[in-house]
Amino acid sequence: MRKVVSSGQPTIKEIAKRLNISVSTVSRALHDHHSIGLRTKARVQQLAAELGYERNQTAIFFQQGKTFTIGILLPELSEAFFSSAISGIEDTAYSNNYTVLLGQSHDDEAREKQIIQSFKQHRVDGCIVSIGKNTSNYDHFEMLRQAKIPVVFFDRIPDLPNIHSVSCNLESGTVQAVDFLLKKGHRCIGMINGPEQLMASKERAAGYIRALGKHRLKYDPELIVNADLTAAGTDAAMQHLLTLKRKVTAVVTFNDYVAMDAVQYALKQKLEINKDITFVSYANTPVSSYTAFPPAASVEQFPYEQGQAATNMLLDILNGTLPLNDYQQRIMESQLVLHT
Amino acid sequence: MRKVVSSGQPTIKEIAKRLNISVSTVSRALHDHHSIGLRTKARVQQLAAELGYERNQTAIFFQQGKTFTIGILLPELSEAFFSSAISGIEDTAYSNNYTVLLGQSHDDEAREKQIIQSFKQHRVDGCIVSIGKNTSNYDHFEMLRQAKIPVVFFDRIPDLPNIHSVSCNLESGTVQAVDFLLKKGHRCIGMINGPEQLMASKERAAGYIRALGKHRLKYDPELIVNADLTAAGTDAAMQHLLTLKRKVTAVVTFNDYVAMDAVQYALKQKLEINKDITFVSYANTPVSSYTAFPPAASVEQFPYEQGQAATNMLLDILNGTLPLNDYQQRIMESQLVLHT
DNA sequence: GCCAATTACGCAAACGCTTGCGTGGTTAAC
DNA sequence: GTTAACCACGCAAGCGTTTGCGTAATTGGC
Structure with a gap:
């Protein structure tokens, strides 16, 4: 069997071998599990630090079936409105230990579908999307629903029943x-x-x-x-x-x-x-x-705050705080600002 | 053994069982491998379509040790300059089948380090980064170097020897x-x-x-x-x-x-x-x-083009076209535009 | 001093997929 | 008729991690 990659990164197995203990013990020690003795815990943690061990997230993602990643799909990343929104989304995702995957549709329906497909294949935990100007077919979102990947629509929301959304009134x-x-x-x-x-x-x-x-x-x-x-x-x-x-x-x-x-x-x-x-x-x-x-x-229209709100709603769904089928349409108030 | 997740998504194994053939055959059929008979190929592909099979990228990422993902770290996502750059990056990443992971440092060195750490754990294939205003310690980038994760610095580039960079003159x-x-x-x-x-x-x-x-x-x-x-x-x-x-x-x-x-x-x-x-x-x-x-x-300063250039440089490194240790500093020309 | 609880660890399966190698069976070449 | 080539497929390992369960050894209660 050919070793596809030799990233050189130390693994849990490596640590186990060096310490002459089992991988499960190492794993538990690294997680501070109560059933591991203090001495062993210390030895493991020290060696891990020495070796510069870092857990392989891809393995964990795979094993856990959860990626702590949310996909965000917007029409145009460089538009001021959306870039503020991204900023709000990234900030709240970050403080909840989620990472953000990014895609822009350029208002092209085909590209929108491909990106959603890509997100789905990446097994994102959820999506935040603002649909393209001329998107009229919503099959891709139906697929997400079937895959039980929650979506919070945002700003440009489709005319569909039973969706989560954040928008501005x-x-x-x-x-x-x-x-x-x-x-x-x-x-x-x-x-x-x-x-x-x-x-x-x-x-x-x-x-x-x-x-x-x-x-x-x-x-x-x-x-x-x-x-x-x-x-x-x-x-x-x-x-x-x-x-x-x-x-x-x-x-x-x-x-x-x-x-x-x-x-x-x-x-x-x-x-x-x-x-x-x-x-x-x-x-x-x-x-x-x-x-x-x-x-x-x-x-x-407070794009930054809308981004925050959408992310919070998505996180609530992911945490189970908000049931997936309890569809919420959060409508934020816009506000007239006079320019004297 | 508890099944951690029951995503319900059909797997290759499922297809194999239904068709009474081995998983390897299914895998190869799905990849259009030459050693699979036309009849079997067709049967597999049809059933896959029926079931709505979609490959589990997390499994593939894990198995291949490659994620086709690049991390992009910028000070402020909502700044016009950077958001144009993101747009350029996403576009060229997309057309090369790479996905983009996003982080903003808000010019905070600690956060910058955490994001880089997160990227590393996500096993991104490479990074594009514009450093924070007051980042003075570069240990996090040294870690990336040791992990053999290529970095292309961009616009705000650190004062370090042996780096790849794209910037504007x-x-x-x-x-x-x-x-x-x-x-x-x-x-x-x-x-x-x-x-x-x-x-x-x-x-x-x-x-x-x-x-x-x-x-x-x-x-x-x-x-x-x-x-x-x-x-x-x-x-x-x-x-x-x-x-x-x-x-x-x-x-x-x-x-x-x-x-x-x-x-x-x-x-x-x-x-x-x-x-x-x-x-x-x-x-x-x-x-x-x-x-x-x-x-x-x-x-x-052509931020969009700078983003493209940085991404292309990174992709060249990832493809092996450009050796990792052949450090390039691409300096793009700025251009005076008259506003008549 | 006996039983139960606790502590400390190992075994092995499972996640979904790729891929080197092995193995029958068919075909073609000489 | 023998050999070589090829076709079509299966076996099984391995990627790194988590975790249910099993099992010794130690402790504590009475």
Whole structure:
């Protein structure tokens, strides 16, 4: 039999041989088991230290069927929102002795499936995932369910029954945002929303409509336009809004990038920001306050905290604190932040 | 013997039993081994598909002594520079069938050591690391070396002999930046640099001085000020520069955030940007182009590409293409990008 | 001084998979 | 008809660790 690898790392067996005791004794000594004599324990531990023994996690993972690893799948690692979330996830995973496996889907459904597959093969204990923009088939998550690998969806959550999720209540934040604009006297408020099928888009729209209702104002469907979040899409949306008969004096944009593109467009149309037209956005970049015309206010979604919350929920499931089939949808409150 | 886990996942053994053949045959059939008959192969593969068989990677990792996993340790996952780098790393790892394990040190040396320890126990095949600001002891990396786990340092590289590294030559970028300003006619150029001990600061200063030398200009030490990267520090630095007898008409700032703070300060002093004073910066945020007064130009460091390069170097080592002891320091060129 | 409890350790199986080698059986070459 | 080559498959070891159970030896209670 060929020895595949000679990592050179000392093993428990090595220690046993040198000390002329059995491997089980060594294993127990290393775990401070009560049935091992103090002398033996000391001898084992000392030799282990001398040899620089380190347990082979891969062996333990295999033997225990548990990896203390969670897979985290996000659309884009470099987006500020997600990178803050990763930070929150890693921090809480770390302090609970879990490790984090990472994958980015780039909003590509096929790649998303492959990564989930890879996570599953890696036998991760659980997953945290934010689905891609155009993911419409959820077979891969069904597989995870069958494999009894818990998943906590996060931010971009699929429209599925019986799932765990952590998300931000964008509806309430949107209500706050629209309220804010209404109180400032705006009566014709446009909204550049995201792709229709996105939950995030639905919530924004719902908040928008609810806020109008609160103030007994009629909702004009033409004022909400679904865009694709590209600069071109935003331009088209702006063009649509600015050519309506009623004059749009404020716009709620899907996120900061859209806001900035929209601002650029407005400037090209010789509009004066915060006078002719006011923008409110959803925060996803730390530097929007530095921009020339930052949105008058923005809805903060606390990505770091969402990451923490999702991880905690997953850990609760893994610990058995939270039953796997007790599906929880934790909805965190978003909050409108004024940019004076 | 207690069955620790009953994951329910079908195993190779299960398939063998059902088909009344040996596990080895099943294994080979699944690997499309030539010594297995077509009929058996088909039967095995079909049953495997039916059962939803999936190989247990943890078993394979353990058996093979290789995990196809690389550990990546960074100071702060949520910083734009690093999150782009992660993105580049994940992408190239993914396309080479490697998976990425993640850890952030928060510039805490103890945590850095723990994460490296964890990576080692996970038996990662290799590591990519950017060290913490105040890491001064390198024992943990020495351990990796002894365990024959290759490391590629990246961006923030330690002052050690015999290491692999990928970093960006900020000196050349700085020369370009100062060149640019000189060609525009500026003769009194200030620099708001970072903390003195940082390699990054030294390179910037060196580039500044070299560029002046190229043009046979005298270097005035008063024009380079070391700041702490906070808004207050930047204000103080600006104040210093603006009260010199010679009139500073351009400033090179440590990064985009400093630039934006400096711009704010200049505006408060009723200076006109790009007329009374011009800024050049080092890119570390994707949105600086949206700001009111973006720097006239900035030195791009290509974090995504650096991440790719580091990963490729690591993969070359793992493939044996690049000998482990053939230490390479890849220095990528930074590049001045004009923001017209 | 006898039985029970406790202490201190070893045996061996099991986790799932890969792989070198062995072994019949068939085919082809001369 | 003998030999060689090849085909198709099984055996079993081994990767490092954990753990239920068995077993001596020691101790303590009465």
